[in-house]
Amino acid sequence: MSGSVLPLFVSGVVSRGFGRGSKELGCPTANYSQEVVKNLPSDLDTGIYCGWASVDFGPVHKMVMSVGWNPFYNGKEKTMEIHILHEFPEQFYGAHMRIQVSHIDMSIGFIGGGKMAQALASGFISAGVTKGSKIVSSCAPEDTLSAESFKSLGARVTHDNCDVIKSTDVTIMAVKPNIIPIVLKDIKSTITQKNLLISVAMGVTIKNIEKELPAASRVIRVMPNTPALVRQGASVYAPGLATTPQDWDTTEQLFKSVGTIYRVDEYLFDPVTALSGSGPAYIYAVIEAMADGGVRMGLPRDLALQLAAQTVVGAGTMVTTTMTHPATLRDNVTSPAGSTSEGLFTLEESSVRAAFIRAVEKATRRCQEVNKGLDKH
Ligand SMILES: NC(=O)C1=CN([C@@H]2O[C@H](COP(=O)(O)OP(=O)(O)OC[C@H]3O[C@@H](n4cnc5c(N)ncnc54)[C@H](OP(=O)(O)O)[C@@H]3O)[C@@H](O)[C@H]2O)C=CC1
Ligand SMILES: O=C(O)[C@@H]1CCC=N1
Incomplete structure (x- = not known):
């Protein structure tokens, strides 16, 4: 949704945050007051953004911003937390801060470039969460139709599943369930804890995936449906053992951009697949x-x-x-x-x-x- 409201210009006074950014995260953040947050366009999704910031009409610096509810801290109010890539000599609460907000385009990989992968890729691009050039899809060599479809989106096509893992932040595994063991064997020695692996395969449990991968691999299971193509999808997700709140947030952002997403217990995946997947x-x-x-x-x-x-x-x-x-x-x-x-x-x-x-x-x-x-x- 955010694509339509970016770039976004915001101006306001820096208020005191929760006093945990620099201490716990080693990353000082400047926060806007609730009045400013409440005036954000409703189409601005929660998530991570980048852009430019200027304090008290001074020099312009690069910044990264998190808009969210801080689920890790049980946050009740939406916040805008801005980390300016510059060392300020002192705190600047009460100063006037102006920012210009853009997207950090997520690099998204697909292993299996068939119908579901194509629907998601097109939906993500039209939602503005990524660009075609940030997508890499691994298609079976004989599947030239899928390869053409991804190329037409501006994506890079490969026949190497490990290439996708190496070159993207989030990889969506969208092959038929019987191909999943083959893919897991392929990527096992390449995947690291830096990768978030999302499986959309029907009938394949998180445990079945995790046991084929190195310990602490970050796996999330999603059941989407093809109306994601027109951003009217219905999805659910369940997180694997090693995933973090940030991973849950990333998954929600991605799939919310192409429809609705609910978190459910994994035992509900089969009826969900039967109802909204099919x-x-x-x-x-x-x-x-x-x-x-x-x-x-x-x-x-x-x-x-x-x-x-x-x-x-x-x-x-x-x-x-x-x-x-x-x-x-x-x-x-x-x-x-x-x-x-x-x-x-x-x-x-x-x-x-x-x-x-x-x-x-x-x-x-x-x-x-x-x-x-x-x-x-
Ligand atoms: N279609 C849907 O509505 C939904 C599908 N899903 C799930 O999504 C997954 C994909 O389904 P769908 O998109 O319909 O299926 P498709 O058959 O359209 O896509 C799967 C793709 O994977 C390719 N492939 C086969 N082997 C490999 C391999 N070793 N490495 C990489 N790619 C490979 C296939 O190529 P080739 O054709 O040449 O074999 C094909 O292009 C399934 O697990 C399904 O359960 C979930 C929700 C909805
Ligand atoms: O028919 C299938 O197996 C997949 C899962 C849900 C929709 N298509």
Whole structure:
């Protein structure tokens, strides 16, 4: 989200921080008051930024800034903490500080350049969290289509998984579950504690990944979905043993930039995969079927598809923005003896709701099979 508000100019008085920056972190920070923080554009995400700073209209210096809630310190209020790359002879509380804020573009790697990787890469670029030139993707040599797709984003393509690990801060492992052991063997002797490894593979647990890597490797498991491409994704994450609050924050920033992200206990990953990971496919089937219904009743195909798709967008947005239970929203559409009532009755006769419930159950079971190594593919 931040991309649209940067570069950002902020001006205000330096207030006292929490007295822990220089002591605990060896990195003195100048903080703005809560009034200044409250006036930040709502689209400015929490995260790490870079830019320029000037104190009391003096010389301009480089600075790095953290905007966040300080989860490590159980912070309750959002803060802007600015570290100016200059040695000041004395404290400057009460001074006037002006800053210009830009992004630190994160270098992001993908191991496996297929559908999910492409959706995430495009989403991250359009969200402004990175640039194509900061992305490296390792594609299988025969997979020229994926390579072309990454090149068209401005990314560098390699066939060497270790190259990705060496040249990026955050690496997203987006290969099929049965390829994960091959990739882990590839990268085992290259990965260090400097790397954050995010796996989006279905059915592969953090423990299964960690046990193939050196001790204290930083692993996070995410289950995203492909609407990340249009920044309407739904993701969850669970952190591995050696990850830090900064890693959780980085993961949240990344995936929040392309939709929503929730932290969940890892045991919920299989049903999440079955619901939101696979879910877009179910909804595409619904859109296609509804459009077919419209065509059957005489609508032109293009119009029928547009109406069906926008109806799904609208209904989903009603649930997320009004926070009203879908049953109430459904009742609001259903007039006594009207058309909706007839349509709903027909869906009930065809056990459509039971079919969706069973679909999520079956997909969950499939994830469990993969996890137990019963995968035959
Ligand atoms: N697609 C989706 O909607 C979602 C997918 N996921 C997860 O994302 C992962 C990727 O799925 P998806 O993008 O759909 O799959 P794809 O098949 O589209 O992408 C996987 C890519 O990995 C490549 N690959 C194969 N072997 C290697 C290797 N040794 N090193 C590097 N790359 C390799 C494949 O090349 P080739 O085709 O030549 O074999 C392919 O391009 C899966 O684990 C899936 O569970 C999670 C959520 C949603
Ligand atoms: O179908 C699959 O296995 C992957 C996981 C979720 C979506 N696609």
